[in-house]
Amino acid sequence: MIPLQRVRAAAARAAPHVLRTPMVPVEGALLKLECLQPTGSFKVRGFFAAALALPPESLRRGLLTVSAGNAAQACAYAAKKLGVSCRVVMFDTAPETKVAGVKRWGATPIPMPRDQLFGWIADEGWHNEPESFIHPFADEEVMAGHGGIGLELLDDVPDLRRVVIPVGGGGLVTGIASAIQGMRPEVEIIGVQSDGYPLRAAAQSGRPSARLRGEGGRRGCRGPGLCRFGAADAGADDGGDHQRRQHRPGASGESPQLALGRVIAHGPRLIAAISIQTNNATLGIQKINPTT
Structure with missing residues (x-):
């Protein structure tokens, strides 16, 4: 808790x-x-709270998350409103509507095949990326x-x-x-x-x-x-x-x-x-x- x-x-x-x-x-x-x-779900609450808790230098590096839907759009929206870049790791089979929702707020989708994406999560691949990673729910x-x-x-x-x-x-x-x-x-x-x-x-x-x-x-x-x-x-x-x-x-x-x-x-x-x-x-x- x-x-x-x-x-x-x-x-x-x-x-x-x-x-x-x-x-x-x-x-x-x-x-x-x-x-x-603004993005159609509660998830903007968490992403704004997490992004604004980052040290200023970490926020300036931009945001990174992994999601195929609502969390992706929430992270992208928060990044746009806070004036920083954003990338989102997504399944390469994500529906075009989901991909478009991320692009709408200026974020960059990173498509990955299913097995590669879950391997990236298991290996905590975000540590090798330049942005500050925000986990979508944990x-x-x-x-x-x-x-x-x-x-x-x-x-x-x-x-x-x-x-x-x-x-x-x-x-x-x-x-x-x-x-x-x-x-x-x-x-x-x-x-x-x-x-x-x-x-x-x-x-x-x-x-x-x-x-x-x-x-x-x-x-x-x-x-x-x-x-x-x-x-x-x-x-x-x-x-x-x-x-x-x-x-x-x-x-x-x-x-x-x-x-x-x-x-x-x-x-x-x-x-x-x-x-x-x-x-x-x-x-x-x-x-x-x-x-x-």
Whole structure:
């Protein structure tokens, strides 16, 4: 877990550059619309927090990260706004939309074949690069920056009882849980993820796992790699089978869309909302109706 003081400091660094996103009431739950951030995801919070924590000479060298999607765009956006260069290591099979999203903010994609990329990660190849590397989810300043969401939740929802958080590598849930449990330890934290992602299986087995199971993996929802194993397991409540739900494609093969509160989201942004919709009885809330 991240110390509360560190979360507050990281959130304060990021605050001038990110949105304080609204809460939208939807049929018994509240949705925090991080999809309204400048790059469409919460990840800008962590990258601004981490970049601004660097010594000035390290920041001037530019930023480097590894990602095929939201983290790539968040790093590129932060670098552009801070006036430094950015490169992003990506799969050479990354969709053109993802590559274009990185280029849009002036960053340079570094395409690598799958095996080479995972070898680069395993060997910590960023130590041989000139830029300052920011890990997309295992960097503690990134996690602390994401914790700003938790601080906002506590401010905006005085009677907060439960938070349902999507879990990929574990950085988001660790940051939010650190903030909330540091101030209100009685608030329940539930982590949810695609059935194809290994973190819950790793928590159950007591060791890291890269195994992908079932049909739950969709673009942005799966992929072998390093997880914030211990921290995520400590922060999120293991509430039983209601946390294990599959995220399946629609009949057309596209990711499902969910229309809630006049906001349409898709793909991995749906994981928490779908979990609420499919587990409303267990969670003690009304049903959310998805639109595909």
